[in-house]
Amino acid sequence: METPKIFESEYRFCLILWKHEPINSTALARICKEELGWSRTTTFTVIRRLSDRGVVKNENATVTSRISKEQAQVAQMDEMMEKTFEGSLPAFIAAFGKRQSLSEKEIAEILRILEK
Amino acid sequence: METLFLRAVNLGLTAGWIVLAVLLLRLVFQKAPRWVLCALWGLAALRLVCPFSFQSALSLIPSAEPLPPDIVYTASPEIQSGIGAVDRLVNPVLADALTPSPGSSANPTQVWSFILSRVWAAGVIVMLLYALGSYLLLRRRVSTATVLRGNIRECDRVTSPFVLGIFRPKIFLPYNIPEADLAFILAHEQAHIRRKDHWWKPLGFLLLSVYWFHPLLWAAYALFCRDIEAACDEKVVGELDDAGRRAYSMALLRCSARSRTAACPLAFGETGVKRRIQGVIRYKKPALWIVLLAVLAALAAAVCLLTDPLPRVDSFTLREQDLSGGDDTSSYLYDLSLGRQIGSVRLWAEQWSNGVCTASSPETLPQDAARLEIRFNLAREGGRYTGVTVSFGAGTESTALTSFSLPEGANAVGWASSAYKRGETVRVAPGEEKILASLVFDLGQGVRVFDPETLLNEAESRLKSAEALIVVRAAFDETLGSAAAAQPEILAWFDFWDDPSGMEPGLPLELPEFPGVTFRYTEKEIVAETDSGAVSMVRGPIWNAFFYDATGDGVRDLCATYTFGSGIIDARFVVYDYKNGASYEMADRGNFDFILRARDGAVYVEKRAYSDGTLAAFGRLAFSDGALRVDFEETQAPDEDPEKTRETLSAYAPFGLTYHFEEDEDGGLRMDWNGKPVRSLYDAEKGVLIANSVRGLSLGPDAADLEAVYENGRLAGLREAQSSSLPETLDAEPATSVP
Numbered sequence: 001m002e003t004p005k006i007f008e009s010e011y012r013f014c015l016i017l018w019k020h021e022p023i024n025s026t027a028l029a030r031i032c033k034e035e036l037g038w039s040r041t042t043t044f045t046v047i048r049r050l051s052d053r054g055v056v057k058n059e060n061a062t063v064t065s066r067i068s069k070e071q072a073q074v075a076q077m078d079e080m081m082e083k084t085f086e087g088s089l090p091a092f093i094a095a096f097g098k099r100q101s102l103s104e105k106e107i108a109e110i111l112r113i114l115e116k
Numbered sequence: 117m118e119t120l121f122l123r124a125v126n127l128g129l130t131a132g133w134i135v136l137a138v139l140l141l142r143l144v145f146q147k148a149p150r151w152v153l154c155a156l157w158g159l160a161a162l163r164l165v166c167p168f169s170f171q172s173a174l175s176l177i178p179s180a181e182p183l184p185p186d187i188v189y190t191a192s193p194e195i196q197s198g199i200g201a202v203d204r205l206v207n208p209v210l211a212d213a214l215t216p217s218p219g220s221s222a223n224p225t226q227v228w229s230f231i232l233s234r235v236w237a238a239g240v241i242v243m244l245l246y247a248l249g250s251y252l253l254l255r256r257r258v259s260t261a262t263v264l265r266g267n268i269r270e271c272d273r274v275t276s277p278f279v280l281g282i283f284r285p286k287i288f289l290p291y292n293i294p295e296a297d298l299a300f301i302l303a304h305e306q307a308h309i310r311r312k313d314h315w316w317k318p319l320g321f322l323l324l325s326v327y328w329f330h331p332l333l334w335a336a337y338a339l340f341c342r343d344i345e346a347a348c349d350e351k352v353v354g355e356l357d358d359a360g361r362r363a364y365s366m367a368l369l370r371c372s373a374r375s376r377t378a379a380c381p382l383a384f385g386e387t388g389v390k391r392r393i394q395g396v397i398r399y400k401k402p403a404l405w406i407v408l409l410a411v412l413a414a415l416a417a418a419v420c421l422l423t424d425p426l427p428r429v430d431s432f433t434l435r436e437q438d439l440s441g442g443d444d445t446s447s448y449l450y451d452l453s454l455g456r457q458i459g460s461v462r463l464w465a466e467q468w469s470n471g472v473c474t475a476s477s478p479e480t481l482p483q484d485a486a487r488l489e490i491r492f493n494l495a496r497e498g499g500r501y502t503g504v505t506v507s508f509g510a511g512t513e514s515t516a517l518t519s520f521s522l523p524e525g526a527n528a529v530g531w532a533s534s535a536y537k538r539g540e541t542v543r544v545a546p547g548e549e550k551i552l553a554s555l556v557f558d559l560g561q562g563v564r565v566f567d568p569e570t571l572l573n574e575a576e577s578r579l580k581s582a583e584a585l586i587v588v589r590a591a592f593d594e595t596l597g598s599a600a601a602a603q604p605e606i607l608a609w610f611d612f613w614d615d616p617s618g619m620e621p622g623l624p625l626e627l628p629e630f631p632g633v634t635f636r637y638t639e640k641e642i643v644a645e646t647d648s649g650a651v652s653m654v655r656g657p658i659w660n661a662f663f664y665d666a667t668g669d670g671v672r673d674l675c676a677t678y679t680f681g682s683g684i685i686d687a688r689f690v691v692y693d694y695k696n697g698a699s700y701e702m703a704d705r706g707n708f709d710f711i712l713r714a715r716d717g718a719v720y721v722e723k724r725a726y727s728d729g730t731l732a733a734f735g736r737l738a739f740s741d742g743a744l745r746v747d748f749e750e751t752q753a754p755d756e757d758p759e760k761t762r763e764t765l766s767a768y769a770p771f772g773l774t775y776h777f778e779e780d781e782d783g784g785l786r787m788d789w790n791g792k793p794v795r796s797l798y799d800a801e802k803g804v805l806i807a808n809s810v811r812g813l814s815l816g817p818d819a820a821d822l823e824a825v826y827e828n829g830r831l832a833g834l835r836e837a838q839s840s841s842l843p844e845t846l847d848a849e850p851a852t853s854v855p
Contacts, residue, residue, distance in 0.1 A: 007260075007272045007273070008270075008272035008291040008292075009260040009261060009262050009270070009271060009272050009273075009291075010260070010272075012262045013260075013262075035262075035263070036262040036263055037261070037262065037263035037269065038259075038260070038262070039259070041259075042259045042260055045259070045260075046260055
C-alpha cells in the first residue's frame, strides 16, 4: 500500500503523536496547543483529515498512528527525490555529498543501507 | 442613503484632488523617504474619513461640495465644482437631462440618485464581502500553521511570507526558508507590524470599498500598498551595508520565485519584487535636507488639501431667537457669513398696511458685520398695543432705532413675530432681497404669521391681508472695490425744476469713473461722448440731472428728470447705468408725474398727480432685482381721514402752521404758514409726510414745502425745505419758486 501524502504541518503533528501514542484526543489537543499553537478545532480537524487519509486512527477518543515514523520519512524522501532529483538516487547522493562532508563511518553505513 | 451617497461622492471628488497632489509629490520626491509618502496617503485617508474640515483661505481644493446637498430636490440641478469651465460644461447637460418636466411624477434627479445610490451601496457590500471572504479563506488555510517562535508561524499551504491579523498580527512563513533569508524576511515583516501596517492597509481597503466608484482611489490604493512595502524595505535596508543589501535582495527574489501572493487585502504579500530590489540596491540614506524638504512639503500639502475652501457663497443663519424676553419683546440674532460676493447690506424697517408700505426706515449694515440682531419692542397702552420699536444691532455697534405707531384706535390685542428657521443656512446672491423678520399685529381677528419666504415671494399681493405688519427687509449688494467706492457721492449736475429761467446748455462733465468720456448736455439731450462717437442717454427737455449710484453697483448712474409729449406733457425720469449700458425709466403717463429730488446725499422721487400736481408720494430712489423702485415713505391721500390729519397737524400748530379743510365738496386740506400757502409738510423724524394741500399747483408760486426742524430730538420748528440740491446751495437759505 502506498503511504498517503502528509503535509509539513501534519508531519509536525505526527511527530507529537508518535511520541505520545496512544493518547487521548483531548490531551493531544492540549499538547498541540502548546507546541504548535493550534486551537482545539484545528487539532481535531487535522485528526479527522488524517484519519480520512488513513494516517491516524481515532477510536473512543484515543488517537493512534497507522503509519510509522519510518514509513512517513521514506514517503517524504521519495517525494523529494521525485521532485528535486527526478528520481535519480546518484544525483541525490552527489548533492548530499557536496553539501556535507561525511565521515568514513557514515559513508560505510550509507553503502550498507543501499546494498539492502 | 441618497444623502450618504451624495456625501461619499462629494468627499470622494474632493479627495480626488488630494490623490492627484500626492501623485505629483511622489514624482517630485522620489528620493524622499517613503514614510513621508505614507504620511501623505494618511492625509488623503483622513480627508476621506472626516466629514468635517476646517475652512482655510489657503485651501487648494476648488470646492468642498461639488454636488450641493439639495441637488436632489431642486428644479434645476447644478454642480459647483469650483472650476468654472467644468461647471459650464456640465451644468447645461444636467439641466437638459435632469430638469423635471412639468407633469411628471418624479424629479429625474431623484430617480437617478435613487438608482445610483443603490448601485453604490451594492458595490460597497461586494467589496466588503470580498475582503471578509478572502480573509476567512486565508485564515482557514493557515489554521494548521505551526509555531516557530513568538508571533511567527510556519505553514505548508502558503507560498510566500505575509502578515495576517488585526489585533494579534502574526507572521506566516512557508516551511524551510533558508536560515540566511529568514532574518531579512522577519525584519521586514516585523517592520510592518511595528508600523501598524496591519491596521493602515485594511483601513485603506475599507475606504476603497466606500469610494469604489473613484478610479483615482484605486490607483491610490495600489500605490499606497507599494509605498508601504518600500517603507518597510527602507527601514530594514537602512541598517545594512552593501553586501547585506545584496543578500536582502536575494531573499526577496527567492520569496517571489515561490509563487504569487495571496490577494487578500488584509494580508501583506510580497509584491512588485523587481521594483523593490531596484529600490533596495539604489537606496541611499536621504540627505537631511531632502527629508526636511519632504516633510515641509507634506505639511504644506496638509494645510492646502485638508482644509475646505472658504465658502464662496454668502449666507446667513438665524442663531438665536428670544421670544421669552417678556410678552412685549422678541429678538432674532443672525450670524452673517458675507464678504465673498456680497459687500454691503441695506436694511429697511417697514410698516405695511393692506399691501401698502406706509413707512420705511433705511439702515446700512457695517461692512464687516458678522452678526445682526433684530429686536422688536412693543409699546402698550392699557390692554392694547400702540406700536413697535424696531432696533438693529450689529455686534458691538450701536443700535439703530425706528418706531412705528399703529393708527389711532387700532384694536391691536396681540402680535406675533417670525423669522427664518433657527439653524437654517440661507444663501444669498448679490442683488437678492430677503425678509429677515416680520411682526404682525392681531387686530382682533387673529393673526396669520408670515414666514420670510412667503412674504418675499408674494411681493405683489403680499401683506394685503395684513392690516398691520412690520417687516425687516434686507437687500444684499455686490462686493465693492473699496469703502470709498461703496457709496459714491452724489453729484448734482444741474437742476432747473424749480427755476426754469436758468435752463440753458450746461458745462460738459467728466467723471473719474468714466475716463475718456465727456457727458454733454444740450437743451434737448444728454450725450456721452468718447473718441469713437457719442451715445444718447436722455432726450427731451431735461430738467435736472444727477450722477448718483442708484443701481447700487458702486458706480454712479445718470439720473435725470425730463418731460415728454406735446399735448399731454408728463414728467418722468430715467436712470442711465452707463457702466453697464442699461437704462431704466419710471413713468405713468397721464396719471402721475415723477420728479427727481436730491436730498441728504441721495435721490428721492416725488410722485405727483398729473391732473393737479398733488404730491401723492415721496420716497427714496432704490433698485432691486434689476428694476427701479421707490421706497415711498408715506402715502396719504389728503382727504382720506381729516380727523387723523388734523390730529397729526396739531403737533405743528405751535410753530405757526394753520390748517383747515375747505368747505367745498372736495373737502381738501388747506395749510398756511407765515402767510404762505403750504404745499407739503415733511417730518423726517416721524417719517411723516403730510401730503399736499388741495390742488398743488393752483396754490401759486409762493407755495412752500415745509420740513420739521428738530433740536435735541424734540420738535423745535418748521422751515421751508431746500428744494434746489446743487451742492453749493445745499446749505444756503431756502429759495423756493415755482414756474
